[in-house]
Amino acid sequence: MAGKIIVIGGGVSGLTAGVYALLEGFEVEIYEAHHVLGGMCAQWQRKGSICTSAIHWMMGAQDDSDLNEIWKTVGAIDQNTPFFTLDYVSAFPNGNTYCYLYADIEKLETELLQLSPQDENAIKELVREIKIYQKLPIPANKPMDLMEPMEKAISFAPYIKAQKNSSLKNMSVAEYAERFQSPVIRHLLLSIVPDSRLSINMLLIWLSSNCNGNMSFPLSGFFEMTKRMEQKFLSLGGKIHAKTAVRQIIIENGTATGVLLADGRKVVVDYIIPTVSPDVLFNELLDNQYHDIYFGQRFATPAHFLTPALTLVNLSVQADMSKLPHTLVVVLQHPLFIHKTEVNYLKINHYSFSSHFCKGGKTLVQVVLHEQEFAYWEKLKTASEVEYQQVKEKIAKQIIIEIEHVYPETSGKIELLDVATPLTLQRYCHSYRGAYLSFCNMHHQEQRENHEGKIHGIKNMFLGGQWVFQEGGIALAAISGKFAVQRICNQHNRNII
Ligand SMILES: Cc1cc2nc3c(=O)[nH]c(=O)nc-3n(C[C@H](O)[C@H](O)[C@H](O)COP(=O)(O)OP(=O)(O)OC[C@H]3O[C@@H](n4cnc5c(N)ncnc54)[C@H](O)[C@@H]3O)c2cc1C
Numbered sequence: 001m002a003g004k005i006i007v008i009g010g011g012v013s014g015l016t017a018g019v020y021a022l023l024e025g026f027e028v029e030i031y032e033a034h035h036v037l038g039g040m041c042a043q044w045q046r047k048g049s050i051c052t053s054a055i056h057w058m059m060g061a062q063d064d065s066d067l068n069e070i071w072k073t074v075g076a077i078d079q080n081t082p083f084f085t086l087d088y089v090s091a092f093p094n095g096n097t098y099c100y101l102y103a104d105i106e107k108l109e110t111e112l113l114q115l116s117p118q119d120e121n122a123i124k125e126l127v128r129e130i131k132i133y134q135k136l137p138i139p140a141n142k143p144m145d146l147m148e149p150m151e152k153a154i155s156f157a158p159y160i161k162a163q164k165n166s167s168l169k170n171m172s173v174a175e176y177a178e179r180f181q182s183p184v185i186r187h188l189l190l191s192i193v194p195d196s197r198l199s200i201n202m203l204l205i206w207l208s209s210n211c212n213g214n215m216s217f218p219l220s221g222f223f224e225m226t227k228r229m230e231q232k233f234l235s236l237g238g239k240i241h242a243k244t245a246v247r248q249i250i251i252e253n254g255t256a257t258g259v260l261l262a263d264g265r266k267v268v269v270d271y272i273i274p275t276v277s278p279d280v281l282f283n284e285l286l287d288n289q290y291h292d293i294y295f296g297q298r299f300a301t302p303a304h305f306l307t308p309a310l311t312l313v314n315l316s317v318q319a320d321m322s323k324l325p326h327t328l329v330v331v332l333q334h335p336l337f338i339h340k341t342e343v344n345y346l347k348i349n350h351y352s353f354s355s356h357f358c359k360g361g362k363t364l365v366q367v368v369l370h371e372q373e374f375a376y377w378e379k380l381k382t383a384s385e386v387e388y389q390q391v392k393e394k395i396a397k398q399i400i401i402e403i404e405h406v407y408p409e410t411s412g413k414i415e416l417l418d419v420a421t422p423l424t425l426q427r428y429c430h431s432y433r434g435a436y437l438s439f440c441n442m443h444h445q446e447q448r449e450n451h452e453g454k455i456h457g458i459k460n461m462f463l464g465g466q467w468v469f470q471e472g473g474i475a476l477a478a479i480s481g482k483f484a485v486q487r488i489c490n491q492h493n494r495n496i497i
Contacts (some may be wrong), residue, residue, distance in 0.1 A: 005272070005485075006267060007030045009031075009271075012041060014032070019480075028133045030263070032246035037226060037240065037242060038222075040425070041053060043221060043224075049316045049364065052366070058218065062207065067140040067478070074478065082220075090192075091325035094184050099145050099155060118183050133166075133204045133205060140479045146487065147491050174444075194475070211475075218436075224356070256271070256272045257460075259272065277430055278292075281464040290457060304441070304472045309371060318362070324350065330346050331345060338376070343371060347368040348366075349367075395419060436468060439467070462484040466480060485497070
């Protein structure tokens with residue numbers, strides 16, 4: 001054996017780290033606080049129906065990228081995994097029809113030009129920018145700090161070129177949307193990102209991934225995908241301890257030597273890979289004894305580093321919705337208020353393409369509301385559980401009315417299954433401020449910046465988890481797990497995978 005590794009957290013990142021570490025000959029144990037693994041790729045039952053977290057895009061599922069290699073290596077996908085490939089990512093009501101945000105760039109250009117000929121210049125500029133961003137690979141081979149100078153230069157080159165060629169920078173999505181006269185195009189662009197104050201860069205990355213055919217949905221969902229990863233991990237000899245929270249990381253003479261579990265047991269190891277949220281890491285597992293400039297800056301200035309959060313409503317509809325757009329963005333007839341957040345868009349997703357989610361003539365429908373009201377929910381629930389439930393039900397009622405308005409065929413057929421707030425995500429995944437993605441930099445002019453994956457003053461501990469990357473998401477969560485193992489291999493003088 002090359003040594004023993006403990007992975008803290010059994011989400012996509014922890015499972016990826018676990019599989020890679022086993023393949024490298026390490027003995028590996030995953031400790032997960034929750035009773036099931038999967039982390040944010042959650043699935044749960046309500047009233048006899050399946051509810052799921054709202055993941056809709058999986059990058060690297062059906063291409064020949066380094067990321068695709070990771071998904072295959074960890075058992076997330078294989079040649080038999082059935083996918084729903086999104087022809088369009090979202091639709092927007094436009095009179096009696098819909099405007100589609102097509103994945104095919106030529107089709108998208110035609111659609112937008114037809115919708116708003118007066119925006120021709122802005123549309124052509126947008127298409128040109130998407131094409132620039134489309135050429136950027138997702139860096140998933142190895143972390144920068146393990147690259148030789150020449151490798152670094154080669155891997156940086158496409159980004160430098162894109163920076164040079166791109167004319168859209170230093171602005172927010174809200175500022176950019178103003179370039180379009182068509183309100184439908186403005187709404188489409190604004191509704192893509194979790195917050196319109198975010199950088200144009202995030203919008204372009206997202207649109208280009210979409211247009212690379214990079215957005216696929218495994219038909220049985222993301223929880224089942226993590227189940228396959230779990231099976232791969234176990235088949236390679238890994239050990240899983242579910243419902244076993246880690247309380248503390250033991251540091252002796254500046255070296256991580258083991259963990260103390262919540263049940264009081266102590267486990268001694270050679271390396272530790274925490275994949276948990278950074279507040280859990282610093283405040284709990286490291287007992288406030290360590291400081292880190294990267295995360296410290298993000299905790300201290302939340303106005304500059306948004307942590308996107310959402311309220312997620314799962315509904316069951318006794319109707320066939322297969323002829324309707326699977327993802328529809330609507331502008332609310334009356335804005336919905338979650339405390340101080342004015343929600344203007346509803347993103348309505350239905351899963352009629354998947355028999356896993358739709359059984360017995362019922363269609364699973366999800367509605368995503370972007371918001372930033374973690375503190376409000378926390379205060380509300382602490383003060384009164386009854387009131388917390390009442391506010392959630394009130395939101396759900398308004399949503400049902402809106403859905404019946406845009407899809408009259410669903411009228412009287414919608415059953416509320418579940419409302420999950422940012423507090424729910426914090427409770428189940430211990431996610432910082434209930435965020436579902438990592439820190440997003442609001443300084444539009446600044447370069448992307450990621451964490452170096454280790455904490456100064458602590459040897460033998462390498463960070464995984466989506467939080468080490470800007471913006472996060474399942475792809476970066478998986479990459480972070482692989483990178484943590486590569487850093488261990490490097491320290492262990494082993495060849496890097
Ligand atoms: C509603 C929703 C929609 C999303 N949509 C998309 C999408 O469309 N595309 C996309 O790419 N991404 C999406 N994401 C984000 C994606 O799910 C995450 O980026 C990814 O799953 C994070 O994986 P992770 O392993 O880094 O963290 P997590 O999944 O959070 O895993 C961390 C694990 O650590 C465990 N843990 C915490 N503390 C301890 C402790 N003390 N001891 C032991 N275990 C502990 C937690 O219980 C958790 O299971 C979405 C997320 C949500 C919630």
